[in-house]
Amino acid sequence: MGQRSPVSSKYKYGFHKPENYMFKSQKGLDEAVVLDISNQKGEPRWMRERRLMAYKIFGMKHMPMWGADLSTIDFNDIFYYIRPTDKKANTWEDLPPEIRDTYDRIGIPEAEKKFLSGVSAQYESEVVYKSIQTALSKKGVIFLDMDSALREYPDLVRQYFGTVIPSGDNKFAALNTCVWSGGSFVYVPAGVHVDLPLQAYFRINAANMGQFERTLIIAEEGSYVHYVEGCTAPIYSTDSLHSAVVEIIVKKGARVRYTTIQNWSSNVYNLVTKRAKVEEEGTMEWVDGNLGSKITMKYPSVYLMGRKARGEVLSIAYAGAGQHQDAGGKAVHYAPETTSQIISKSISRGGGRTSYRGLIEVFAGAKNCKSKVVCDALILDEASRSDTYPTMKIGEPRTQIEHEATVSKIGDEQLFYLQSRGVTKEIAQSMIVNGFIEPIVKELPLEYAVEMNRLIQLQMEGSVG
Amino acid sequence: MKSIKKNTLIIRTIESGTIREDYAVAASVHLTLVYFVSGSGGEINLTPRVHLVGDGSSATVLGLVKGTKSASIQIHTLQHHKAPNTTSNLLIKSVLSDKSECKYDGGIRVDASAQKTDAYQRNENLLLDEHTKAVSSPALEILANDVRCTHGAVVKTLDENELWYLSTRGIDRGVSRSMIAEGFLLSAFSQIADGDERRQVEERMPFTV
Numbered sequence: 001m002g003q004r005s006p007v008s009s010k011y012k013y014g015f016h017k018p019e020n021y022m023f024k025s026q027k028g029l030d031e032a033v034v035l036d037i038s039n040q041k042g043e044p045r046w047m048r049e050r051r052l053m054a055y056k057i058f059g060m061k062h063m064p065m066w067g068a069d070l071s072t073i074d075f076n077d078i079f080y081y082i083r084p085t086d087k088k089a090n091t092w093e094d095l096p097p098e099i100r101d102t103y104d105r106i107g108i109p110e111a112e113k114k115f116l117s118g119v120s121a122q123y124e125s126e127v128v129y130k131s132i133q134t135a136l137s138k139k140g141v142i143f144l145d146m147d148s149a150l151r152e153y154p155d156l157v158r159q160y161f162g163t164v165i166p167s168g169d170n171k172f173a174a175l176n177t178c179v180w181s182g183g184s185f186v187y188v189p190a191g192v193h194v195d196l197p198l199q200a201y202f203r204i205n206a207a208n209m210g211q212f213e214r215t216l217i218i219a220e221e222g223s224y225v226h227y228v229e230g231c232t233a234p235i236y237s238t239d240s241l242h243s244a245v246v247e248i249i250v251k252k253g254a255r256v257r258y259t260t261i262q263n264w265s266s267n268v269y270n271l272v273t274k275r276a277k278v279e280e281e282g283t284m285e286w287v288d289g290n291l292g293s294k295i296t297m298k299y300p301s302v303y304l305m306g307r308k309a310r311g312e313v314l315s316i317a318y319a320g321a322g323q324h325q326d327a328g329g330k331a332v333h334y335a336p337e338t339t340s341q342i343i344s345k346s347i348s349r350g351g352g353r354t355s356y357r358g359l360i361e362v363f364a365g366a367k368n369c370k371s372k373v374v375c376d377a378l379i380l381d382e383a384s385r386s387d388t389y390p391t392m393k394i395g396e397p398r399t400q401i402e403h404e405a406t407v408s409k410i411g412d413e414q415l416f417y418l419q420s421r422g423v424t425k426e427i428a429q430s431m432i433v434n435g436f437i438e439p440i441v442k443e444l445p446l447e448y449a450v451e452m453n454r455l456i457q458l459q460m461e462g463s464v465g
Numbered sequence: 466m467k468s469i470k471k472n473t474l475i476i477r478t479i480e481s482g483t484i485r486e487d488y489a490v491a492a493s494v495h496l497t498l499v500y501f502v503s504g505s506g507g508e509i510n511l512t513p514r515v516h517l518v519g520d521g522s523s524a525t526v527l528g529l530v531k532g533t534k535s536a537s538i539q540i541h542t543l544q545h546h547k548a549p550n551t552t553s554n555l556l557i558k559s560v561l562s563d564k565s566e567c568k569y570d571g572g573i574r575v576d577a578s579a580q581k582t583d584a585y586q587r588n589e590n591l592l593l594d595e596h597t598k599a600v601s602s603p604a605l606e607i608l609a610n611d612v613r614c615t616h617g618a619v620v621k622t623l624d625e626n627e628l629w630y631l632s633t634r635g636i637d638r639g640v641s642r643s644m645i646a647e648g649f650l651l652s653a654f655s656q657i658a659d660g661d662e663r664r665q666v667e668e669r670m671p672f673t674v
Contacts, residue, residue: 364595364596377607379607379609379610379612380610381610382577382580382609382610382611384610385606385607385608386605386607387604387605387606387607388603388604388605388616389602389604390601390602390603390604390618391600391601391602392599392600392601392602392618392620393598393600394590394592394598394599394600394601394620395598396592397592397593397594397595397597397622398622399592399620399621399622400620400621400622401618401619401620401621402617402618402619403601403603403616403617403618403619404615404616404617405603405605405615405616405617406613406614406615407605407607407612407613407614407615408612408613408614409610409611409612
């Protein structure tokens, strides 16, 4: 790994601010902790009961029998809820100085000046900073942290919460449902186009603290919204668990794009369930970048429920030393004439391991569906590993399903061509890798594309072996 | 485990039962392995595994599968590259009608010692009738870096344009259907590089579609 590599042990944002919390639940998980969280938040009864039920399900569900090695997670050695400050700040100046300082170091104010329409920054378990441009609320768009949404729009939350990903979906969805805190709630009324991406910066800052965001996005008929989530996290001495649930409802003719750049520090377990239900003629697009964390298991899914619904997953994964990125995507076709596309690009280096894992399922009766999956993997050195585990379950003959995957190293001819034109081997490699991921980078908002290219450049430094 | 020490062509016809075969291919030797699988009711479970153990060894594995009635055909393959400079090429094609199903899962495993591996794996399924089903789970596990490994999978039905083309040539729909399905299967033979071997395989094809 290069000395300046952001996901190596010399983590770029690996500073650690002293803790200053109003409330911190005890380590470990039992019914009392779950009740404690709910009481601290003053939640309605239905949510408290939902949490308790999910806690029971969590106890009954097994750990996944496939995927990455999760044997070192100790559920009793994790803080499940931390609340940093009691009241929310509305401007940068109102934020506690050490939190502001943290944000300044990752450059959020500059980013905000440029492109952001609303910033909802998660520090520890709760959103403490939020600014929403007045234009958003004029259009009737709701963009809140989940806790506030539950207080201010309880009926809306109750109507949709857990309808896409029920507590019993998997062990980590159950865990999230019983201890969730923070995350975003977005509601876009019918016909409304939100022109600028809604952005939320996530951040965790306590050793051994779990992050359990819960995000819910509802796009009413004919609406459009682009939600952007980017993570950086400081480095800790012990492992940290991040287990979010993201539910998205795309109504008739609506379009939602959800972009993630995941760059957790290299000790974080990132086990996330993300799923969208897409109704007739709706479109869901996941752009999912995984650069950081120790282990990531994440397969953004589209459930195509209505005729002509469309789903897309663009996934990019980078695994350096000590990292395992087990990522991919799923498309489930329930209705006729639905289409899906999954494009995955992965790079493994310095002993890292990338795995593509995906599912295409077409149920009988979903006629004239089309699906295409393309996975390309680059292995940059002898110590690294790449796997591809796609599954196709096709119960309807009138379909067109294609899957292609290729694993290779950087071509000698490509390197030779560039070197013969006077480009050094190091720069040539970095150019080729940048070209390799370009189809996905060009889908990112500008500042993320800049950041992504810079990260890849840093990763590639000193990589000539 | 059967050792393959000189260039070999093996043709197997399978109509029922559970079959598991392991082949170890020695240095600079080529193995061509062809399975004709036809199921018309019961279960077939076929597991061919090819281990490329010698430097420069190579293998071509073809599976031509025909499923009718309520046949349930399961095929599990492994292309295990243990030595450097090895090549494997696998193609499984199925034509399914009535209520038949084909479940394919296959792995390419490239050990860290098997540099300069070139591995290919492809599974194509042609579904002719309403209640047919195909499940395809190819997998790649690559532990070496100087390699090229590709896999692909396709599930499709008859192309209306092709059917229309044949019908404008006066061929009725039932005949066109079998012509296209047969062409789909037979095209697999083009994977066999050796002309003699290819002719032998063509002659010994035990079924029509």
